[in-house]
Amino acid sequence: MRNIVLVLLVLAIGACSDTELMSMQQLSSGAKLYETHCGNCHQADGSGLAMLIPPLKHSDYLQEHFYQLPCIIKKGMEGEIKVNGQSYHQKMPGNEKLTEKEISDICLFVLQKFPERPITIGSDSIEKALKTCVSNSY
Numbered sequence: 001m002r003n004i005v006l007v008l009l010v011l012a013i014g015a016c017s018d019t020e021l022m023s024m025q026q027l028s029s030g031a032k033l034y035e036t037h038c039g040n041c042h043q044a045d046g047s048g049l050a051m052l053i054p055p056l057k058h059s060d061y062l063q064e065h066f067y068q069l070p071c072i073i074k075k076g077m078e079g080e081i082k083v084n085g086q087s088y089h090q091k092m093p094g095n096e097k098l099t100e101k102e103i104s105d106i107c108l109f110v111l112q113k114f115p116e117r118p119i120t121i122g123s124d125s126i127e128k129a130l131k132t133c134v135s136n137s138y
């Protein structure tokens with residue numbers, strides 16, 4: 001009996017750390033990609049830059065439009081938007097060269113780190129968002 005419990009325990013831990021390991025790898029890849037492709041503007045801590053670059057940290061805009069994040073990353077955005085009560089009207093360049101996997105890693109990292117409560121977005125939603133996105137001019 002004891003052996004069975006032990007075997008089950010080992011199996012459970014094995015399965016658990018596999019998925020956790022995978023998402024940890026994705027998170028650290030997302031963090032690196034964020035640093036390279038987003039951090040210059042939105043800053044490492046996601047606080048943005050004065051009146052020019054909106055914050056990602058606790059952004060109500062991101063909270064409401066999180067499903068558009070893959071598309072925002074790919075196509076950039078322009079037009080006036082309001083983030084946490086403050087208007088922004090600058091152009092964010094797109095990242096057409098990033099692969100779907102890279103965009104997915106960035107989304108995972110950004111949505112874990114910056115919202116007040118972490119948001120999860122499935123890979124099927126990311127795929128769908130990327131297929132249907134044309135441009136992000138509001």
Ligand code: HEC
Nearest residue numbers: 037038041054055059061062077078079088089090091092
């Ligand atoms: C060259 C500077 C620049 C870079 C690089 C950049 N952004 Fe932006 N981003 C902006 C600006 C400016 C806006 C506001 C656009 C507008 O006014 O319509 C914005 C808006 C956003 C928004 C929506 C508003 C908010 O704050 O919630 C999100 C989300 C976002 N960016 C995420 C990212 C991510 C993720 C990356 C990296 C892949 C990135 N940005 C790279 C400048 C940048």
